[in-house]
Amino acid sequence: MNLNFFMQNLINALQWGSFYALIALGYSMVYSILMLFNFAHGDIFMVGAYIGLGVSLVLLKIVGSGAAALVPGWVVLVATILISMFLTAFVGIIVERVGYRPLRDAPRASAAITGLMIGIILETSNILFLGGQRLAFPQLIESQTYNLGGVFITNKKIMIVLVSIGLMTTLHQFVTRSRWGMAMRAMAYDFVVVPLVGVPLNTIAVMTFAIGSALAAAAGILFGLAYPVLDPYMGVSFGWKAFVAAILGGRGSIMGACIAGFMLGFIEIMTVPGIQIVNRLFELNIGSNLRDLIAYSIVLAILVFRPHGLFGEPYSAKLRL
């Protein structure tokens, strides 16, 4: 394997990992406030992608497309991302109201079940209203390929990685610098005592769901740009894998979720060339569709030796189950 090949895969892994990282953030933030996992989050990602599709189609209709467009494609893209993030935040708020607020005092597993069920309802409604066939995501910006010494980079890949890193930085600034962020951090520290001093738990919870869902919507649109086919079950596999990334990073750790998301993407992309190398070196014939097997074996091994994730706190008696 030469360096070019490695760099090429590294860029693919960065792009793939940024989807995981953006989705994992949603899991992790909800967890840090409520100590619950929002199992509907993968499907919120799916809904976000579809909302993005709808918004972009409407915008393209208004401003026109191709050479006759009123504004360049990237303006439409930015507007699509912002509007869809705003709309998908309401999906998250509804999920919180229906599935999580009534279960604040219930066992945690019950809330996990409502989350799973809301996810199924979202998938089913999608099939019901849109017919279940795969839909194509409009290509809002022209794809350009740059050749950097043998490594091929498209402008989309750069944009996806930059936008996701930008969103993560914004979130980090928000959580560490703003008053609301401080309230969130306080709530994550102790959600029993902090409401007693006047921080509204419900508002913070709603805000967390809204922010997480908005990030998932951004991930959905970026995913639609990179792989322009949407189907109703796209959230299932992605959601569970991002959930794994959120845990791998350490429960409730925002930084951990980002890094673990990129790491999971890296592991998944790199297993295929890894298997090729092993095959060539030892003249074996291992199939390259063992990707899931190897990726999850690595995750399993990490968790066996670091049971509280990469950046998480060790198991504490504070956990309620």
Add this chain to the structure above:
Amino acid sequence: MTKEAISPGRGPSAVRRILGPAPLLGLLTGALACVLIERFFGQQVSDLLHLPKMPVLFGILTISKVVAGLVNALFKGAAFEGIELLQLPAAGVYFAVVYLLPLIGVGRITAGAANRAAAALARMPLPASALVHLGLMYVTLHVWAGMSDYRLITLNLTLIAVLFTLSLNIINGYMGEFSCSHPAFMAIGAYISSLFTVGLFVDDKVLGKALVAMPMDYLTFPLALILGGGAAAAGALIIAIPSFKTRGDYLAIISLAFLFIVKSLFENLQVLGGARGIAGQPDWATLPVIFAVVVLGIWIINNFVTSTLGKALNAVRDDETAAEAMTVNTRRVKMTAFLVGAFWAGVAGGLLAHVLRYINPAMFGVQKLAEVLAMVYFGGLNSVYGSIVGAVSISLLGEALRPLEILKWIFIPLLLILVMIYRPTGLVAFRDFDLRKAMGPRTDSRPKV
């Protein structure tokens, strides 16, 4: 103390008031009467009511078919004749005439005799009494399922779901972990038992020619099930050993990763058919076999969870440190719970493989996980009754709402969300399965006025 005694204002439940003082024996006799009536007069009754054919699932299927037709007519403009609406009351009348009235009638009429018989049985050893009840129950189910192949397959799958749900309840309900690996255990059981039966006794494209030809080879089926269960239990060690150090969410992820790994492994093992799976299992999993295995499973699991070791499960769930301080060997408890749960999941997988006579890795994915979790949490945690109720109601509901097609996946999740909101631990959670009380006479449990 009974529930009535706790809430004096409410009195006995509506069901109990209608059925009167009938013991379980009387109810089973009533149920047998119902299915016999359906067996001999069901066709005439349904002809009389102008139903297209005999309702298979207590008339619910007929009702949901009509509702599906109505929905299609309203939203897709499909043809719908108003006369079909008459099937709604007809199905209700059929249910009342064939099931409800005979059950209540026979239950009330035979109440005295049944109570005397139950009292006599209660003086006999428990297994004898249990065998009488189970025999009656089996005959009822046999007659009911004998009326159509659809009923038979539904009943078989429901019984397997009961065993599978109960085996997950050991870990998620009694021990309070959130294990996501149960479909993987089921897959291991299904594959290993199929490997045994198909590999040894059947000519197969994937696994080669039959190695052994012997008469009465179906007698080896218990061995196949035990091998499947044992292999699943061996696989459970991968989850059980990390569970010593970690709990809760991390264990959930470890088990989820295990599920993905096992599924991916079976997809890639070309010797086991890869993604296409194994087909052509011998049809050894007949209704009596499944009934016997499931009853045995329920009996053993119930004995396990009511034993000292089973009580230790609850201790570990409620407070691991305190349990450890009270000399509970938490490692042994966790290990046993995982091994027992995985063993019975593997047995359920073996049964499933031989009922469907076809397995592939895609059957044991996240979908199956959501299904079994729904059954456990709908029915109720920490309760054998709960698992039975959850598995039977979700399976039957899933079948009965089948004509609604995709809408089914809106109704069932909504129902579950409502159950979770109003009864967060499930319908019949934390209730002991007391056979002696369930089978005993009812005369002394009537409220004293």
